[in-house]
Amino acid sequence: MSALRDAAAAVGVGETTYSKESGRTELSLACEAIKKAAEDAGVAIEDIDGLVRYDMDHVDEAALTSHLGLKNLRWMSQVGYGGTGGNAVVVHAAAAIAAGAAETVVCYRALNERSGVRYGQGATWMKDEVGGAEAFQMPWGMLTPAHLFGQFARRHMIEDGTTSRQFGAVAVALRRHASLNPRAMMRTPITIEDHQASRLIADPLRLFDCCIESDGACAVVLTAADRARSLRHAPAWIMGVSQGSGSRTSGIVFRDDLAVAESTYTAAEVYRSAEVGPEEIDAAMIYDHFTPFVIFSLEAYGFCEPGEGGSFVEDGRIEVDDVLPVNTHGGNHSEAYIHGLPHVIEAFRQLRGTSTAQVESAELILSCSSVAQLSAAVILRKD
Amino acid sequence: MSALRDAAAAVGVGETTYSKESGRTELSLACEAIKKAAEDAGVAIEDIDGLVRYDMDHVDEAALTSHLGLKNLRWMSQVGYGGTGGNAVVVHAAAAIAAGAAETVVCYRALNERSGVRYGQGATWMKDEVGGAEAFQMPWGMLTPAHLFGQFARRHMIEDGTTSRQFGAVAVALRRHASLNPRAMMRTPITIEDHQASRLIADPLRLFDCCIESDGACAVVLTAADRARSLRHAPAWIMGVSQGSGSRTSGIVFRDDLAVAESTYTAAEVYRSAEVGPEEIDAAMIYDHFTPFVIFSLEAYGFCEPGEGGSFVEDGRIEVDDVLPVNTHGGNHSEAYIHGLPHVIEAFRQLRGTSTAQVESAELILSCSSVAQLSAAVILRKD
Numbered sequence: 001m002s003a004l005r006d007a008a009a010a011v012g013v014g015e016t017t018y019s020k021e022s023g024r025t026e027l028s029l030a031c032e033a034i035k036k037a038a039e040d041a042g043v044a045i046e047d048i049d050g051l052v053r054y055d056m057d058h059v060d061e062a063a064l065t066s067h068l069g070l071k072n073l074r075w076m077s078q079v080g081y082g083g084t085g086g087n088a089v090v091v092h093a094a095a096a097i098a099a100g101a102a103e104t105v106v107c108y109r110a111l112n113e114r115s116g117v118r119y120g121q122g123a124t125w126m127k128d129e130v131g132g133a134e135a136f137q138m139p140w141g142m143l144t145p146a147h148l149f150g151q152f153a154r155r156h157m158i159e160d161g162t163t164s165r166q167f168g169a170v171a172v173a174l175r176r177h178a179s180l181n182p183r184a185m186m187r188t189p190i191t192i193e194d195h196q197a198s199r200l201i202a203d204p205l206r207l208f209d210c211c212i213e214s215d216g217a218c219a220v221v222l223t224a225a226d227r228a229r230s231l232r233h234a235p236a237w238i239m240g241v242s243q244g245s246g247s248r249t250s251g252i253v254f255r256d257d258l259a260v261a262e263s264t265y266t267a268a269e270v271y272r273s274a275e276v277g278p279e280e281i282d283a284a285m286i287y288d289h290f291t292p293f294v295i296f297s298l299e300a301y302g303f304c305e306p307g308e309g310g311s312f313v314e315d316g317r318i319e320v321d322d323v324l325p326v327n328t329h330g331g332n333h334s335e336a337y338i339h340g341l342p343h344v345i346e347a348f349r350q351l352r353g354t355s356t357a358q359v360e361s362a363e364l365i366l367s368c369s370s371v372a373q374l375s376a377a378v379i380l381r382k383d
Numbered sequence: 384m385s386a387l388r389d390a391a392a393a394v395g396v397g398e399t400t401y402s403k404e405s406g407r408t409e410l411s412l413a414c415e416a417i418k419k420a421a422e423d424a425g426v427a428i429e430d431i432d433g434l435v436r437y438d439m440d441h442v443d444e445a446a447l448t449s450h451l452g453l454k455n456l457r458w459m460s461q462v463g464y465g466g467t468g469g470n471a472v473v474v475h476a477a478a479a480i481a482a483g484a485a486e487t488v489v490c491y492r493a494l495n496e497r498s499g500v501r502y503g504q505g506a507t508w509m510k511d512e513v514g515g516a517e518a519f520q521m522p523w524g525m526l527t528p529a530h531l532f533g534q535f536a537r538r539h540m541i542e543d544g545t546t547s548r549q550f551g552a553v554a555v556a557l558r559r560h561a562s563l564n565p566r567a568m569m570r571t572p573i574t575i576e577d578h579q580a581s582r583l584i585a586d587p588l589r590l591f592d593c594c595i596e597s598d599g600a601c602a603v604v605l606t607a608a609d610r611a612r613s614l615r616h617a618p619a620w621i622m623g624v625s626q627g628s629g630s631r632t633s634g635i636v637f638r639d640d641l642a643v644a645e646s647t648y649t650a651a652e653v654y655r656s657a658e659v660g661p662e663e664i665d666a667a668m669i670y671d672h673f674t675p676f677v678i679f680s681l682e683a684y685g686f687c688e689p690g691e692g693g694s695f696v697e698d699g700r701i702e703v704d705d706v707l708p709v710n711t712h713g714g715n716h717s718e719a720y721i722h723g724l725p726h727v728i729e730a731f732r733q734l735r736g737t738s739t740a741q742v743e744s745a746e747l748i749l750s751c752s753s754v755a756q757l758s759a760a761v762i763l764r765k766d
Contacts, residue, residue: 003386003483027515055438055461062464062756063515066633072648073628076757077475078438078461081445091484092460099478100386101626132410132446243484245456250449265455373445374459 005273007098008105009228009235010090010380012041012221013345018185018336021115022215029217030059030110031067037219042232043104048221050075050102052089054339056082059110075102081374082119082145083332084287086340087367088376091241093222103224109341110217118213120144133251145289146202146210148252152371153204153292155258162295162310164204168195169313170291170326171208171333176319178330181356186212186334209291211332218338218345234383236351239364240274242266243376250373261371263300270377271302276364278302281379283350283359284324285343285367288331293370294318298326301368301377320357328357343367344378351382388656390481391488392611392618393473393763395424395604396728401568401719404498405598412600413442413493414450420602425615426487431604433458433485435472437722439465442493458485464757465502465528466715467670469723470750471759474624476605486607492724493600501596503527516634528672529585529593531635535754536587536675538641545678545693547587551578552696553674553709554591554716559702561713564739569595569717592674594715601724603731617766619734622747623657625649626759633756644754646683653760654685659747661685664762666733666742667707668726668750671714676753677701681709684751684760703740711740726750727761734765 014036016022016029038045045068051061055078064070075096079088086109093105111117118124122143130138142148156162172192178184190208198207228235244265248254271277278301286297295309303324304312312318318326329335329346336342347365349355368377397419399405399412421428428451434444438461447453458479462471469492476488494500500507505526513521525531539545555575561567573591581590611618627648631637654660661684669680678692686707687695695701701709712718712729719725730748732738751760 003481007482025514060463060633061628062633065628066516066631066637069630070628071630072645074626074648074652075478076463076471076626076628078463080443080459080461088459095458095478095482095484098386098483099390099481101474101478101624131408133449241484243457243459245444245448245453245459247452247454248449250443250445254449262455265457269457 004094004098004241005239006237007225008094008222008238009225010220010238010348011223011228011231011233011235012037013348014040015183015218015345016216018183018214018216018338020215022112026058026110026112027063027067030064030108033110033217033219034068034106034108037106037221041221043221045069046071047104048106049073050093050096050105052077052092052105052107054085054089054109055080057109075105083289083340084369085374085376086287087344087369087378088243088374090238090344090378091243091376094238094241097222097224103227105222106219107341108217108219109339111339112215113337114213114215120146120213133253136253137251146205149290150202150205151252152258153290156292156296157204160307160310165192165196166295166310166313167209167291168192170294171195173316173319174288174327174331174333177328177357178334181330181335184330184335185214205290211289211337214336214338216336216338218341220341220344233352236348237381237383238378239381240270240379242269242273244269245374261296261300262375263297263371266368266375266377267301270379274379276379281364281366282362283328283365284326285347285365286326287340287343287368287370288327288333291333294326297368297370301366320359325359328355328359340369347380351380387477387481387624388622389620390608391477391605391621392608393603393621393731394606394611394614394616394618395420396731397423398566398601398728399599401566401597401599401721403598405495409493409495410442410446410450413447413491416493416600416602417451417489417491420489420604424604426604428452429454430487431489432456433476433479433488435460435475435488435490437472437492438463440492458488466672466723467752468757468759469670470727470752470761471626471757473621473727473761474626474759477621477624480605480607486610488605489602490724491600491602492722494722495598496720497596497598503529503596516636519636520634529588532673533585533588534635535641536673539675539679540587543690543693548575548579549678549693549696550592550674551575553677554578556699556702557671557710557714557716560711560740561717564713564718567713567718568597588673594672594720595717597719597721599719599721601721601728603727616735619731620764620766621761622764623653623762625652625656627652628757644679644683645758646680646751646754649751649758649760650684653762657762659762664747664749665745666711666748667709668730668748669709670723670726670752671710671716674716677709680751680753684749703742708742711738711742723752730763734763
């Protein structure tokens with residue numbers, strides 16, 4: 001992985017307003033976010049020669065060549081498996097740059113998830129025919145992400161004694177961070193009691209364990225080392241990266257063990273490639289589709305021992321002025337659900353010193369995905 | 384692009400039987416092709432740490448971790464835009480290897496295109512709602528690839544005087560090559576008169592201008608330079624690569640000029656990165672969804688002057704014992720339609736000296752995609 005270390009840097013970010021109903025096309029949202037990111041970086045639109053996107057994104061590269069005026073893309077790739085593959089877009093961009101296949105690559109995500117296709121609705125996933133792993137899940141009513149990921153949460157409770165109140169501690173921390181963030185959609189602070197009183201969505205997941213639903217888009221510009229140094233702002237270096245699938249990860253029914261996650265692999269590799277360890281990380285941006293997965297990731301990435309994530313998150317330890325600030329923007333849970341890419345943007349903002357929940361002297365930030373068929377992680381370093 | 388030159392090599396290939404009705408799942412086909420490719424290369428299944436696929440492939444990486452027993456994938460990426468993006472899978476694999484993000488990467492394509500979802504059928508593409516570029520095409524009856532790509536063919540006829548008989552010369556050459564290939568589905572030689580007598584599909588495209596419909600799967604294993612040298616067979620080096628989008632390529636309605644194709648960019652870049660020119664290429668594997676696109680690509684890749692592709696293909700000049708052998712396996716047109724990946728396999732076979740239409744002392748082979756929103760090219764070199 002050494003060829004990748006510091007070969008690329010994040011140099012600009014862009015976001016639309018996050019809302020429950022954008023009233024615009026996803027293409028329009030994507031164009032706005034990408035233009036803002038290019039402007040923030042100080043690069044011209046025609047300098048963009050690579051795009052990396054989520055395969056679930058409805059905005060494709062050809063549409064962007066026509067609507068943004070891109071001249072010729074030398075790199076186009078897609079990442080699968082939803083938001084948990086999110087950091088993988090940055091991995092792909094960094095690899096393309098390291099290999100010389102492109103110089104200035106944009107990662108983006110645009111979706112009208114609240115006013116359009118709602119991932120949390122069973123009807124979204126219903127099909128006339130199912131095959132593969134779904135054939136073992138859907139007939140039992142496991143349609144939505146909450147149905148599936150609730151099983152992992154329950155397994156952790158059984159194995160390690162993790163409690164719903166500990167999930168609640170994550171929700172409280174993320175909402176507190178969002179309360180400081182004017183971009184955030186959910187800014188009213190909550191308590192653990194509010195969490196406990198929120199309705200069950202898919203046992204053991206309560207409403208306040210789940211990410212919100214949002215419309216919006218965001219984008220990150222990465223460029224090669226030489227170019228990065230010449231731009232407007234100090235770059236945030238892509239110091240280490242990893243992608244991982246684990247083994248037997250098709251659905252949940254084939255897994256040998258719900259406690260052994262892809263993150264086990266991606267954690268080891270991201271630290272190896274960055275040549276740092278968890279004790280050097282100043283803040284972590286963790287994909288929070290559901291609060292228990294923040295706990296699992298804290299264990300997988302070595303911030304505490306396996307099984308101790310539940311107690312680690314108690315008493316505000318993942319809040320901004322404490323042991324390990326997590327999702328200082330509010331995350332999918334409270335800022336907006338733009339499928340995890342804002343986590344990378346927040347890492348960048350922390351290193352630039354412009355977070356609304358700024359971590360004092362932040363130098364190294366981990367952004368990581370979570371369990372679910374594909375995971376990825378990136379460590380960003382201050383210039 | 385220098386970081387990519389010779390950083391990776393193709394070391395093994397695998398194919399299922401190609402048929403009109405496989406009677407099996409696409410997952411089963413993919414597993415067979417990948418296992419055969421790994422065996423051909425002499426690498427263990429658990430050594431595969433990367434997968435690159437077409438986004439249209441129904442077989443995802445998670446399914447393969449479960450069904451092949453892959454231990455942990457460090458690289459997973461997808462390429463869009465159908466078969467014309469085909470060589471891009473090799474570009475992605477080579478970039479991942481060059482960047483150190485993976486060591487042994489498999490590119491695959493599995494589809495029951497004839498017995499399952501048929502791309503040539505209008506009903507396959509019909510939707511209740513259309514947006515973007517499709518909104519300007521579909522209401523006019525432009526549903527299938529033949530409808531769209533026929534427009535490019537007609538434009539070439541108008542601008543350059545290219546004739547249907549010249550399209551026929553491509554069909555005759557590809558069928559002759561297939562007649563020598565026991566894997567090929569269509570092995571009865573045809574004449575230009577047979578081509579002219581074949582029915583119109585989408586004017587000016589006749590039946591024998593179109594690729595066939597097939598079920599099957601194939602796979603190519605690539606690995607890093609050091610590892611490649613230690614394996615069973617001589618490697619085929621990935622000497623140059625390129626991807627390109629062109630500009631304003633969303634659909635056909637936004638294009639400034641139907642004659643200016645993405646291939647213009649990918650041709651320049653693949654030669655630049657490989658540090659060779661068209662005069663050094665011994666044979667070309669050109670994505671042949673429709674015969675006219677072989678002609679366009681011969682021009683774009685500099686084998687003849689622009690506008691002269693029609694006369695270039697006459698009199699057997701693209702047949703195996705002539706000026707520039709093209710698609711010596713028979714291509715999408717006559718071997719099988721596995722969406723262009725067999726073109727890379729045939730390039731590999733030529734360099735190994737095992738083609739059924741072997742080009743004497745083949746040293747350098749070009750495999751390239753064609754016009755259509757995304758294109759890509761690879762130059763492979765004999766060890």
